[in-house]
Amino acid sequence: MRFNKLLLALPVACVGLLLLTSCDNGKSQNGNNQLPKVTVFKVEPLNYTLKISLPGRVVASQIAEIRPQVGGIVLKREFDESSNVKAGQSLYQIDPAIYQANYDSAVASVASAKANANIAQLTLKRYAGLLNTKSISQQDYDKAAADAKQAEAAVLVAQAAEHTAKVNLEYTKVYSPIDGYIGKSSVTEGALVAAGQSTPLALVQQLDPIYVDMTEAATRYNKYLQDENVIYEPAKGNNVELFFNDGSKYALSGNIKFSDMTVNETTGTVTLRSQFANNENKILPGMFVKPQVTLGYIKNAILVPQQGITSNKQGQYTAKILKSDNTIEYRQDIQVYTGIGGYWVVTKGIDVGEQVIVTGLLNLTGVEMGKTMKGEMVGDPTTLTQGQLDSIIQKSMK
Template sequence: MKLKKALHPATLALIIGSSFLLASCDENKSNANQNEMPSVPVNVFKTQPLNYTIKTILPARVVASQIAEIRPQVSGIILKREFDESSNVTEGQSLYQIDPAIYQATYDSAIASVESAKANANIAHLTLTRYEGLLKTKSISQQEYDKAKADSQQADASVLVAKANLNTAKVNLDYTKVYSPIEGYIGKSNVTEGALVNAGQQTPMALVQKLDPIYIDMTQAATIFERNEKDRGSLYKPDQKVELYFNDGSKYEYTGKIKFSDKTVNETTGTVTLRAEFANPDSKILPGMFVKPHYTLGVIENAVLVPQKGITSNELGNYTAIVALPLNNEGTDGGEQQYYFEKRNDVKVYSGIPGYWIVTSGINVGEQVVVSGLLNLSGQNLNDPNNKIMANIININKPETLSQEELDTIIERNLK
């Protein structure tokens, strides 16, 4: 059998070296493929520090700051109405005159009764004085003296009773003049001259209402009221004020202030009442009107607003967002800054306005939130530090933003 010729040692070494070189190139190519990070095209929204004014519209009705129902304190015939209907009256101004004849007679009789009682008391005191001397000489018995003393005390009491009756008669006589207890606007009179009125009657003779200042009673859901009270001072800086709008859309010239908030919840509606006070020098606001107050609670300073399309929720119902964070290369060697994705699963939302969420935690000012291309990232583990997914930010030079002026416009539009 013929043997094959053995390879030359130099040739064998060349073949082995070439094999090692090819294997090394394949390994380097494999490592390069492993080190190349995948890139996903997205658009981002860059958050800005904004001042978000918390405003809301509440149902409201106008009420007078003071209301006096004019009712007679004595019965009688109305002799005269002493005011002009639908006018302003002052405190203490006479409104009606009730026929005083019978009350004047009673008053005069009471005066006479007082004088008679005083005369009787005087006689009783004189008798007691004489009896004191007679008692010393034993001209009268002790019983007679005691009776004279008791008669004297009873006469003094009769004087007090007569004076009390006189005061009552004087008060009733004064009540025949009906005065306004407050300053304000008086409407129509419910009685005319010649009408009979009765003391303490159910129907008032007239109504006096103080219109300056004027009150606006607003109602708010108890749950929202409690949340606002909880967030006061911690989430937002209180700056309460009320702006008033009429049904035609015009704005009232004066700004109101919150006078009080009721701590009692209406069992039927589940609401609480907030009362605002407004200056009303020209009586443009009238009791009973329905108005549209814009209630400002305060301002969230340096608020973070994110488009609603950039906020999603996970299977647990928590809000999530994906942000594009820069690598630490900072664009060295003339290269561009690179960004990678990070998923935030702890985003907290305060509330929403058209198109945006107000984020209270989980996203910081200046961060770039992914607002498009989210479907390409579904199912990816974005928080794996050893396998970062790179972001190809399409609008990197001009990211979406929201200015303070745009935010204020959205807030105002949302209130209409």
């Protein structure tokens, strides 16, 4: 009886085993035929603007500290505080009385010296006639000639003293050496001032044009110089934009006036000076501002999403490219210049028009071992437009 039940159960078990094996084979076959699904980014040529944002501080293009060159009492201040002055405009009047007296005395001394010189010359001429008749000795004539020369020298000394006295008299009027803005006066009428005193009477600053001093790390600045005409084409003309601390933008662009090649030993930075027109005096000395410098342009730049670029054990940048026949190519030694807004700027290893795989990379590790693989693209390729790139660059500067 048991034997009969076993015989009946055996065909049923065999049928179940065959069905299970058939199902497993079907699953295995379907799995082998199914391609890994990926999404790709199609590389389009773009014009990349290389910009940097630097800290900046405003300084006047010219600064004149007004100091007296003679001492005395200030009789009058001849300018309005917080106003614009012209070069040669009188700013202060120092009491000229003593200097006028010195000048008058010097003028009289010149007249006296000239009179003495005239007498000495007449005496010399008369002695010359007497010497011919042997009426005087040679010694007397020589003494008269020496006296004449000494009188002429005395005239020169007196004239020099007169010039000094005249200059000191003129210094009692203190003039502005430059055009510019003058602030408050540090002295009032009746104040006693001294020649060359340490405290200036006032400060005149030329505000148009005006300078903005920017600082950049010396290592980065040297890298920019090395990349000029190699990675990017340098910008020309007015390539500096100015932003204030409230985020507003100055209407006019400026240009780099010079870059200092001396590195600050404490901070390791170099100074770049830019120049702006400032006829409305909206930029004031001492302000902290945010200049943006356009270094140059990379034409037909290749930008790739950063998730599509990986690195191998050797530290090389790598990427996987989906070809037109759906085969996957493994690229190594890709060169990246810089990154911005989730994208890499690639300078070598990826060409325009190629499709870089950005998702589904974990299923494609076999390609790195040299295995031939194909992939199935899901949806349409994503791209980056010029407008999107410009927006990303602008946002990165904030």
